[in-house]
Amino acid sequence: MQDGPSDGDSMFSDFLDDYFAECDEHLMGVRRLLLALEVSVGRAAINRTVLDELFRHFHSLKGISGMVELRAAEDLAHGMEEYLRVLRQGDATLTAEGVDTLFDGTQMLEQVIGARRSGAVSPSVDPVARRIARLVGPSATGASRAPSAADPASLSRPVPRWRCTFAPSADLVARGVRVDTVRKRLSSAGEILEAVPRVTADGAIAFEFVLAAELDDVVSAAWRADGIAIESIVDEAPPEEVPPAARESAGAAESELAPSGSVAPSHFVRVDLTRLDELMRNVGDLVISRARLTDTLSRVEQRIPAGDWRAIQENAIAIDRQLRTLREGIMRVRLVPVGEIFRRMPFVVRDLARETGKRVRLELRGQSTEIDKFLIERMMDPVLHLVRNAVSHGIETVEERLAAGKRPEGTIVLSAATAGDLVRIDISDDGRGIDPDAVVARARAAGLSVPPGTPDAATLLSLICAPGFSTRDESDRASGRGVGMSVVQSAIEGLSGSMWLETEKGTGTRFGVELPVTIAIADALIAKVGTETFAVPQGSIREVVEVPVATLLQVERNEVVPHRGAALPVLRLSRLFGLPETTRDRLHLFVVGVGGAAIGIAVDRIIGQREIVVRAIADSLVRVEGISGATDLGDGHVVLILDPAVLLRHMRERPDRIVTGRKGTA
Amino acid sequence: MMRADAVRGGDSYIVFTIAGTTYALPSGEVRHMEMIDDITRVPNAPSFIDGVVFSRGQVVPVVNLRARFGFERAAFDLRSRLIVVQTGSRLIGLVADAAREFVAIPPDLVQPPNEALAGMSGRYVEGIASMGDRLILILSLDRVLNFAEPLTVGTAE
Numbered sequence: 154m155q156d157g158p159s160d161g162d163s164m165f166s167d168f169l170d171d172y173f174a175e176c177d178e179h180l181m182g183v184r185r186l187l188l189a190l191e192v193s194v195g196r197a198a199i200n201r202t203v204l205d206e207l208f209r210h211f212h213s214l215k216g217i218s219g220m221v222e223l224r225a226a227e228d229l230a231h232g233m234e235e236y237l238r239v240l241r242q243g244d245a246t247l248t249a250e251g252v253d254t255l256f257d258g259t260q261m262l263e264q265v266i267g268a269r270r271s272g273a274v275s276p277s278v279d280p281v282a283r284r285i286a287r288l289v290g291p292s293a294t295g296a297s298r299a300p301s302a303a304d305p306a307s308l309s310r311p312v313p314r315w316r317c318t319f320a321p322s323a324d325l326v327a328r329g330v331r332v333d334t335v336r337k338r339l340s341s342a343g344e345i346l347e348a349v350p351r352v353t354a355d356g357a358i359a360f361e362f363v364l365a366a367e368l369d370d371v372v373s374a375a376w377r378a379d380g381i382a383i384e385s386i387v388d389e390a391p392p393e394e395v396p397p398a399a400r401e402s403a404g405a406a407e408s409e410l411a412p413s414g415s416v417a418p419s420h421f422v423r424v425d426l427t428r429l430d431e432l433m434r435n436v437g438d439l440v441i442s443r444a445r446l447t448d449t450l451s452r453v454e455q456r457i458p459a460g461d462w463r464a465i466q467e468n469a470i471a472i473d474r475q476l477r478t479l480r481e482g483i484m485r486v487r488l489v490p491v492g493e494i495f496r497r498m499p500f501v502v503r504d505l506a507r508e509t510g511k512r513v514r515l516e517l518r519g520q521s522t523e524i525d526k527f528l529i530e531r532m533m534d535p536v537l538h539l540v541r542n543a544v545s546h547g548i549e550t551v552e553e554r555l556a557a558g559k560r561p562e563g564t565i566v567l568s569a570a571t572a573g574d575l576v577r578i579d580i581s582d583d584g585r586g587i588d589p590d591a592v593v594a595r596a597r598a599a600g601l602s603v604p605p606g607t608p609d610a611a612t613l614l615s616l617i618c619a620p621g622f623s624t625r626d627e628s629d630r631a632s633g634r635g636v637g638m639s640v641v642q643s644a645i646e647g648l649s650g651s652m653w654l655e656t657e658k659g660t661g662t663r664f665g666v667e668l669p670v671t672i673a674i675a676d677a678l679i680a681k682v683g684t685e686t687f688a689v690p691q692g693s694i695r696e697v698v699e700v701p702v703a704t705l706l707q708v709e710r711n712e713v714v715p716h717r718g719a720a721l722p723v724l725r726l727s728r729l730f731g732l733p734e735t736t737r738d739r740l741h742l743f744v745v746g747v748g749g750a751a752i753g754i755a756v757d758r759i760i761g762q763r764e765i766v767v768r769a770i771a772d773s774l775v776r777v778e779g780i781s782g783a784t785d786l787g788d789g790h791v792v793l794i795l796d797p798a799v800l801l802r803h804m805r806e807r808p809d810r811i812v813t814g815r816k817g818t819a
Numbered sequence: 820m821m822r823a824d825a826v827r828g829g830d831s832y833i834v835f836t837i838a839g840t841t842y843a844l845p846s847g848e849v850r851h852m853e854m855i856d857d858i859t860r861v862p863n864a865p866s867f868i869d870g871v872v873f874s875r876g877q878v879v880p881v882v883n884l885r886a887r888f889g890f891e892r893a894a895f896d897l898r899s900r901l902i903v904v905q906t907g908s909r910l911i912g913l914v915a916d917a918a919r920e921f922v923a924i925p926p927d928l929v930q931p932p933n934e935a936l937a938g939m940s941g942r943y944v945e946g947i948a949s950m951g952d953r954l955i956l957i958l959s960l961d962r963v964l965n966f967a968e969p970l971t972v973g974t975a976e
Contacts, residue, residue: 730862774880791859
């Protein structure tokens with residue numbers, strides 16, 4: 154926003170923010186591509202597009218890390234870039250060790266960048282850097298400097314690419330030309346980079362292949378004769394100048410070939426969440442202004458001709474409706490694909506499977522399901538934990554699986570779907586299932602109370618989620634990392650969600666999680682009255698003032714305090730709620746309402762400001778005037794949310810009742 | 820596959836004590852039990868309400884059964900339990916002096932309540948089981964939770 158010369162430090166920190174954001178994007182791409190690369194281990198022909206994309210990501214990481222003078226990251230990225238160059242030139246075959254090194258190198262790169270971001274001490278990169286250097290080999294390293302200065306684009310287009318479209322027809326099939334024979338023919342001539350079925354303009358099916366191959370006229374003529382349309386694909390610009398959007402879509406196409414392809418962020422705009430919150434607050438302000446307008450209008454209604462009044466009412470209703478739409482629209486902007494949680498999981502599964510010597514396949518479904526950003530952040534650890542559990546407790550070793558007559562490779566399915574206002578996330582595995590006897594024995598040993606008989610799934614779930622319960626030795630670090638099941642459960646419940654379990658011994662386990670798609674979030678001031686804590690939505694407060702108790706004046710049955718040249722009636726929450734009076738000599742007042750209708754709601758003191766998740770108080774037993782809901786400030790303790798509008802109305806209508814309060818009823 | 824909500828104990832009860840008397844609720848109506856931790860007082864709520872707690876992401880009212888049945892409130896101790904019961908989608912916490920056991924009560928041991936059963940809680944009793952030398956009052960959750968009934972003894976209002 155500022156045009157003038159800005160402070161050098163803040164400019165650099167903005168620049169760093171951009172750097173970290175860009176790193177995130179490249180690292181995300183690298184992670185996705187590495188998984189795709191892994192399938193090519195040992196094969197002579199490595200998927201070219203994957204290599205090219207990886208190369209570009211590392212090349213960019215090297216460049217931008219150099220600009221911020223993060224040498225460790227620059228060197229790591231350079232090393233991996235070199236290895237990819239060697240692979241591309243066909244000077245080396247991709248080995249399992251090579252892929253592992255790339256994974257480890259990427260992890261180290263993340264750590265180095267993460268350390269810079271948090272201001273922590275960077276871990277030593279030397280061991281990983283040496284492993285990378287060994288992969289590249291002495292000859293290649295020596296030769297690498299010169300070509301590294303060259304345009305990497307020249308390396309990414311060594312083979313011309315062609316778009317070959319085949320539309321099957323009855324007479325082609327009669328001649329034995331089918332899509333599988335075409336595919337075979339194409340792959341014998343070069344490498345198929347993409348294969349996509351398309352619906353043509355006249356409703357027929359056509360198959361479009363992107364082929365990297367050297368085609369001569371004879372071959373292409375023969376193909377054309379068999380109904381294969383061929384056109385040359387010309388890159389309009391060298392890859393380095395390709396706009397980011399185009400690069401992203403190249404990555405998206407690739408992800409369809411990847412075994413666990415993730416959502417491609419092709420048309421997303423990065424927005425700082427605080428800006429959305431600001432917008433939300435602005436809408437809140439509008440809502441208040443609208444309420445004031447209604448107030449004012451009702452006072453002048455008598456003086457307005459009926460026809461004009463109707464028109465005003467219609468407009469007021471339209472504004473109401475539009476405000477609601479605007480509010481909902483902003484809530485929708487906060488929705489992000491659940492894939493943000495999922496995309497880390499293939500790594501976790503891969504690493505853990507490697508550590509435990511198991512074979513695990515991870516299937517991801519419904520990654521484009523959208524939930525509130527707030528929920529995404531808070532669901533990351535619980536989902537991570539459930540997935541880790543599935544690998545370390547659910548899936549058996551290869552030997553055990555074979556002995557049980559199962560496929561050696563275990564499958565974990567992570568899926569998300571929306572149902573109305575709820576989003577459901579399922580984590581299921583085809584592993585050994587939860588053994589109820591083992592759970593019961595373990596629970597008893599941990600001193601938990603266990604109902605008699607064979608526990609049902611709900612009981613099993615409550616046992617394994619009980620604090621202090623763990624089915625394995627504490628040394629099992631895989632699931633001990635991060636959080637326990639009790640923390641998983643309370644995190645989910647803290648988001649107004651629920652969890653359930655289905656399990657069958659020998660067959661598998663499924664954890665289901667259901668969450669609201671959006672949750673009501675508000676900024677609130679947290680205040681103390683006596684020993685109690687209350688939250689007050691900031692949107693409803695006009696002003697906060699601190700006054701000495703001595704300045705309060707008794708006027709008939711009301712207390713008032715001089716404020717802005719008028720007498721502001723004071724509502725002491727301590728009296729309304731029958732709580733002990735403050736012993737301090739000052740009070741904090743929340744000023745609500747406008748002009749002559751304003752009041753000050755008195756609390757002992759304000760202790761902070763928080764973003765709160767608003768939860769309804771549904772039960773009529775505890776629905777009381779002046780309390781609009783409840784929230785949890787993170788310790789599991791209920792904090793009641795005040796409803797200043799109701800308190801204001803209450804004060805205006807029945808001031809005498811407030812002063813008397815319920816003090817004598819206990 | 821077992822579903823979480825599929826199995827509900829038929830004759831299994833949760834047994835708890837209030838002011839020296841033993842009560843029972845069908846275990847199918849009990850969601851879970853917990854130690855009494857931190858109840859947030861709700862100002863101006865009915866007098867037998869101790870406040871609210873969070874349970875499974877919901878705000879759950881806490882009913883003090885002593886107060887509900889017309890006894891004096893007692894301070895919570897290590898044996899005090901919050902029994903979270905469910906009727907429909909409504910979750911309610913009940914405070915009992917102690918609650919430890921699951922007990923299977925054969926239906927033939929359950930008698931209808933005696934007309935002469937004295938005291939407040941008689942109104943909420945659905946049946947009485949004699950198990951050996953002790954009596955267990957089986958509560959009707961609906962009646963315990965039916966707060967439309969006028970409150971008399973011990974509910975200062």
